[in-house]
Amino acid sequence: MNHEMFSGELEKGNFLGSMDFLADAYDAVLKTTSPLAYKLHTSPSGIQVLAFGCNSPDYTTRFLNGEFKLVSSENHKVVDFISTKVNSKFLINEAAIVLFEPLLVELKELEDEIIYKPLIVTGQSVGGYVAILFALWLNYVISTKGFDSSKKAMIRPICITFGSPLVGDQALQHAISERPLWKSNFLNVVWKTDPIPSFRSSSGEYKPFGTYLFCTQSGGFTCFEDDDAILEVLGATASSSTGNLQMQDYGNDLMLIKEKVFYRGVSDMGEPRFSSLKAGIKLQLMEIDLVDTSALIEKIESKQAKMIRKRKSRYDPARKLNDVKLHMVCMERYMMTRRPTVSYYDTYKNAKNIKEIENQQEVVKSQRYLNQYWSDFVEKKNQMPQEEGANLRRRWLYGGNIYRKIVEPLDVAEFYKNGKKNYIAQRPHHYKLLEKWLSEDKKDLKPNPRTNNAASLTEDSCFWAHVEEALISLQELINRGSNNNAANTEKELEQFEAYLMQAINDNSVSSDIFLEESSLMKWWSEYKTYKGASYTSQFAEYMNNGAYKLYQ
Numbered sequence: 001m002n003h004e005m006f007s008g009e010l011e012k013g014n015f016l017g018s019m020d021f022l023a024d025a026y027d028a029v030l031k032t033t034s035p036l037a038y039k040l041h042t043s044p045s046g047i048q049v050l051a052f053g054c055n056s057p058d059y060t061t062r063f064l065n066g067e068f069k070l071v072s073s074e075n076h077k078v079v080d081f082i083s084t085k086v087n088s089k090f091l092i093n094e095a096a097i098v099l100f101e102p103l104l105v106e107l108k109e110l111e112d113e114i115i116y117k118p119l120i121v122t123g124q125s126v127g128g129y130v131a132i133l134f135a136l137w138l139n140y141v142i143s144t145k146g147f148d149s150s151k152k153a154m155i156r157p158i159c160i161t162f163g164s165p166l167v168g169d170q171a172l173q174h175a176i177s178e179r180p181l182w183k184s185n186f187l188n189v190v191w192k193t194d195p196i197p198s199f200r201s202s203s204g205e206y207k208p209f210g211t212y213l214f215c216t217q218s219g220g221f222t223c224f225e226d227d228d229a230i231l232e233v234l235g236a237t238a239s240s241s242t243g244n245l246q247m248q249d250y251g252n253d254l255m256l257i258k259e260k261v262f263y264r265g266v267s268d269m270g271e272p273r274f275s276s277l278k279a280g281i282k283l284q285l286m287e288i289d290l291v292d293t294s295a296l297i298e299k300i301e302s303k304q305a306k307m308i309r310k311r312k313s314r315y316d317p318a319r320k321l322n323d324v325k326l327h328m329v330c331m332e333r334y335m336m337t338r339r340p341t342v343s344y345y346d347t348y349k350n351a352k353n354i355k356e357i358e359n360q361q362e363v364v365k366s367q368r369y370l371n372q373y374w375s376d377f378v379e380k381k382n383q384m385p386q387e388e389g390a391n392l393r394r395r396w397l398y399g400g401n402i403y404r405k406i407v408e409p410l411d412v413a414e415f416y417k418n419g420k421k422n423y424i425a426q427r428p429h430h431y432k433l434l435e436k437w438l439s440e441d442k443k444d445l446k447p448n449p450r451t452n453n454a455a456s457l458t459e460d461s462c463f464w465a466h467v468e469e470a471l472i473s474l475q476e477l478i479n480r481g482s483n484n485n486a487a488n489t490e491k492e493l494e495q496f497e498a499y500l501m502q503a504i505n506d507n508s509v510s511s512d513i514f515l516e517e518s519s520l521m522k523w524w525s526e527y528k529t530y531k532g533a534s535y536t537s538q539f540a541e542y543m544n545n546g547a548y549k550l551y552q
Contacts, residue, residue: 022189023254025049025122025160030251038103038130040110049120050110050134050157054099054127063126063165064195068095070169070205078104079133081140082175085383090171091205096129107134115142119157124250125196128164132186135159139182159186159210162250163194166206166234173207173227178383186210190234194248198238207231215253324373327366331406334363343518345464349413367410371428374403378430397441400434408461416468423465431461451507454552459508464519470496471523478530493527497539504542504551514548 024043032039032053041049054060062068070091073079078101079092115138123131135157142154176183188210190197200206208230214237215221224230337359338347351360378400408431415423460466473489480486500520503509513520524543531540542548 020045021047021120021158022160023251025051025120026124026162026250026254028120029053029122029124029127029162038107040114043120047118047120048114049122050114050131052121052123052127052130052134054123054125054130059095059099059126060196063095064199068093068098070094071097073172076101082136082172084175084178086178087171087175090168090175092168092172093129093165093206095126096133096167099126099130100133103130103134104137107137111138111141114138114157115154116152118155120160121157122160122162123164124162125164128161128188129167131159131161132164132167135186136176136182139179139185143179143181156181156185160189161187162189163191163196163248164188165196165199166208168207169205170207173209176209183209187213189213189215189250189254190237191248191250191253192216192237195238198234208234215250320373324370327369328403328406330363330366331370334359334366335406338512339517341516343512343515343520345409345413345512346518348410349417349519363410367407370403370407371411374400374434375428375430378433382433394441397434397438401438402457404431404434404461405457405459409458409464412462412465412468415465421472422469424462424469427462435461453507454511455508456510458503458510458513459506460503463503463509463513466496466499467519467523470527471519474523474527474530478526494537497537501539501542504548511552514551 021043024045024047028039028041028043028049028051031041032051038050038052041051043049071094072089073083073092074089076092076097078097083089119138121131121135121138123129138157142156145154186209188197188208190212192214208227212224212230212233213221214224214233224233334348335344337356338344339356342350347356348360348363351357377396411428412423415426420426470493473493477486477489477493512518515521528535528540528543
């Protein structure tokens with residue numbers, strides 16, 4: 001694991017250093033000469049490059065003099081799109097706001113031109129601030145749109161900055177890290193003697209995100225992705241840049257890096273060159289001429305060791321998804337084990353023989369696993385901005401609602417088996433969100449053709465909670481007779497009848513609700529007796545003439 005991790009970072013550095021797009025991006029920056037301008041270029045390979053220029057020494061000087069402070073996003077709505085529910089506010093360098101805000105209205109006009117093609121967004125020094133914020137905004141637009149009606153694929157931009165300073169605080173870092181598809185597309189190229197990237201890096205106020213490619217005048221380079229390691233290296237390079245206030249020329253560095261990669265050769269790029277965590281860190285630092293680094297190596301090693309342990313203990317997502325599928329198969333198999341005259345719901349609630357009890361105990365394991373998985377999953381999705389939360393990907397939204405329709409009835413059964421009342425008022429939040437998001441998603445779809453067949457799964461996963469409440473209300477009427485609340489209770493039961501009839505007409509309930517020993521049939525038998533033979537209603541007629549027997 002240690003070898004793979006640091007070998008991977010060196011390999012990535014080699015790969016990045018050999019790519020023409022770095023030189024293409026920097027060339028586009030040089031060609032964008034107006035101090036506060038932007039320009040859309042086309043690279044020799046045909047890729048669009050949106051470059052932001054900030055060649056004004058005034059901004060650089062003001063930045064290094066500490067004129068631009070960290071400001072709260074609460075007071076700058078132009079960066080609201082970065083916020084999440086967990087990280088609803090953050091601190092960002094004022095220069096980023098000052099440079100970005102006047103350009104956003106114009107930049108929005110480029111949206112349709114650039115989101116369907118590969119795009120590099122780039123900038124140097126404080127101009128990198130604008131590149132970073134615009135790339136984040138494009139990621140937000142793509143996440144919000146989700147599915148384009150034209151069926152054209154939207155492509156997330158790659159953001160490459162040269163000597164850009166750190167943008168904001170830990171809350172900003174976390175807001176971006178919550179969206180892995182965003183974070184993975186940011187590359188920050190840093191020259192060892194450039195004073196701007198390391199400015200205030202040791203203050204503790206600023207936190208990095210994305211990948212950092214550090215390079216030197218001699219063509220040395222290395223790549224870091226861990227946030228703590230990046231801060232340590234930035235701090236170590238700060239002393240190399242003291243007194244240097246010139247805008248750095250990255251062109252020669254990039255050329256030397258590319259030459260060095262080719263000199264090393266492809267075979268060298270693929271060879272394991274170290275066998276321990278410490279040796280790997282030392283090799284990375286030597287690449288950028290940081291030699292007297294014992295204390296720095298110790299710091300990075302300690303933090304990386306913790307991160308490695310954390311990664312090892314983390315559950316593999318692919319394995320987790322496979323386990324979810326297996327537990328769903330277990331749930332579906334359990335649905336098939338019910339008695340011929342008893343619904344799936346009632347079999348679980350009122351297990352009678354040893355076999356039913358054993359099956360119930362076994363399915364409870366899957367029930368609890370799935371509840372934990374989907375509760376965590378939905379909570380994570382709900383942390384995203386509202387627009388992203390509503391625009392869910394159908395590939396998992398469908399799976400989440402199948403889970404809801406199968407598992408929630410068992411939660412309802414457990415709830416009422418323990419003598420509780422009013423499940424809907426205490427319904428778990430993740431069920432409500434899954435149902436809400438599905439409803440929102442359906443608004444954008446054409447209605448399905450009407451079917452004459454009963455649903456295989458009851459659409460309303462709280463159906464049995466309504467039945468249980470109707471049973472409780474009816475029992476209260478029978479026990480207490482006429483009282484002040486009787487009229488209200490009878491009205492509620494008539495509304496329940498209407499709810500049932502609507503579900504039947506829509507074919508949105510499964511046929512097992514009408515099985516002989518189901519809770520619904522128990523309610524109907526008692527309700528029919530309570531109302532008397534002369535009682536008529538649409539639902540009573542449906543039941544009395546036996547039409548329910550044909551519901552399939």
